[in-house]
Amino acid sequence: MVSDDLLRLLADLVAFDTTSRRSNLELIDYVQHYLRRYGVDSELIFDETRSKANLYATIGTTDSPGVMLSGHTDVVPVDGQDWHTDPFSLVSRDGCFYARGSADMKGFIACVLAQVPQMTRRSLRTSAHIALSYDEEVGCIGVRRLIELMATLPVRPMMGVIGEPTGMQVVRAHKGKQAFRVTVRGRSSHSAYPTEGVNAVDTASELVAYIRQLQQNIRVHGPFDDAYTVPNTTLHVGTIHGGTALNIVPEKCVLEFEIRHLPEQDVDRLVADIRGHIATVLEPPMQAVYPDTGIEIEVLTSYPGLSIQTDAAVVGLVQSLLDDTEGTQKISFGSEAGLFAGELGIPAVVCGPGSIQQAHRADEYVSEEQLDRCMRFISKLTDLLVDGIAFS
Numbered sequence: 001m002v003s004d005d006l007l008r009l010l011a012d013l014v015a016f017d018t019t020s021r022r023s024n025l026e027l028i029d030y031v032q033h034y035l036r037r038y039g040v041d042s043e044l045i046f047d048e049t050r051s052k053a054n055l056y057a058t059i060g061t062t063d064s065p066g067v068m069l070s071g072h073t074d075v076v077p078v079d080g081q082d083w084h085t086d087p088f089s090l091v092s093r094d095g096c097f098y099a100r101g102s103a104d105m106k107g108f109i110a111c112v113l114a115q116v117p118q119m120t121r122r123s124l125r126t127s128a129h130i131a132l133s134y135d136e137e138v139g140c141i142g143v144r145r146l147i148e149l150m151a152t153l154p155v156r157p158m159m160g161v162i163g164e165p166t167g168m169q170v171v172r173a174h175k176g177k178q179a180f181r182v183t184v185r186g187r188s189s190h191s192a193y194p195t196e197g198v199n200a201v202d203t204a205s206e207l208v209a210y211i212r213q214l215q216q217n218i219r220v221h222g223p224f225d226d227a228y229t230v231p232n233t234t235l236h237v238g239t240i241h242g243g244t245a246l247n248i249v250p251e252k253c254v255l256e257f258e259i260r261h262l263p264e265q266d267v268d269r270l271v272a273d274i275r276g277h278i279a280t281v282l283e284p285p286m287q288a289v290y291p292d293t294g295i296e297i298e299v300l301t302s303y304p305g306l307s308i309q310t311d312a313a314v315v316g317l318v319q320s321l322l323d324d325t326e327g328t329q330k331i332s333f334g335s336e337a338g339l340f341a342g343e344l345g346i347p348a349v350v351c352g353p354g355s356i357q358q359a360h361r362a363d364e365y366v367s368e369e370q371l372d373r374c375m376r377f378i379s380k381l382t383d384l385l386v387d388g389i390a391f392s
């Protein structure tokens with residue numbers, strides 16, 4: 001079913017340990033050499049330490065907009081996971097291919113690369129752009145540099161497909177996310193004399209209660225979108241650390257919270273409410289006891305939601321190239337599609353082989369059937385690019 005070339009590419013890609021904390025340059029170098037073999041030049045956009053890079057390449061003319069196929073090269077860690085095979089070595093068993101990144105999302109990248117010989121052999125009236133990023137799994141960070149470069153290009157892609165694992169279904173909307181770290185700086189004292197101190201854990205717990213109250217309001221009043229499994233914006237505190245010993249009034253408490261929001265939600269308003277509550281309700285009583293106390297908020301990650309209309313050209317085009325589709329979907333996990341759409345105005349959908357259920361877990365796999373479907377999709381897309389897509 002799937003070609004030896006595709007499996008060789010996938011085996012090579014998963015063998016590079018591109019866990020987000022590591023460099024992805026060996027993988028990028030491999031892709032660059034591979035493309036060069038077929039006469040395709042690519043541009044690398046490095047991070048500030050030059051230990052990671054995005055890659056951007058165009059097959060066909062750079063004078064007119066093409067279709068972008070995009071994926072991230074980094075993978076989540078395998079630390080502490082109970083793998084039954086070497087996660088960085090592709091293992092085939094019962095029609096499935098096991099390795100870290102097989103589904104999320106080196107399977108898609110391998111399919112795109114496997115089609116490059118076809119794309120270069122035939123002449124494309126509409127070009128194909130290949131965009132590979134780093135540091136997606138840690139908050140869609142790397143792609144921002146690629147987007148900065150693309151913003152300066154005279155011609156940008158007319159549309160994009162982000163190959164995150166969706167079981168080859170078309171996803172046209174996803175939630176956005178903002179994550180924060182809050183540091184409450186109180187003042188320590190002997191717990192027998194608590195009025196001399198400012199209890200950082202107490203203040204942090206008031207903030208937790210406020211965040212829960214915001215969540216409760218949203219759960220009752222919306223906005224809602226029933227196309228999502230969880231139909232509303234969610235707020236949650238994920239970690240909290242404070243205090244050193246029971247008989248000391250805690251000086252410091254650090255908590256992290258996130259907001260996963262519907263594209264329609266005014267998330268800036270929510271964040272402003274939280275900041276306002278901190279400044280007007282939580283800080284004054286602390287500072288009344290001891291002026292040099294306070295609360296700092298740091299943004300950890302932030303990416304926008306995605307909301308592409310059902311009748312957008314990219315939705316119809318991608319659906320027409322799929323064998324069977326159940327209509328478009330909305331998903332709760334994020335992707336780079338929201339950034340491409342929001343920052344560059346490139347309408348993008350998410351569609352790729354494998355399931356998000358297998359992603360990020362031990363024994364991650366992509367099935368042969370999914371790879372086969374993806375190859376048929378990209379091959380039909382190539383036919384379309386050869387004929388040319390009218391751009392309006």
Ligand SMILES: [Zn+2]
Binds near residue numbers: 104164165
């Ligand atoms: Zn992913």
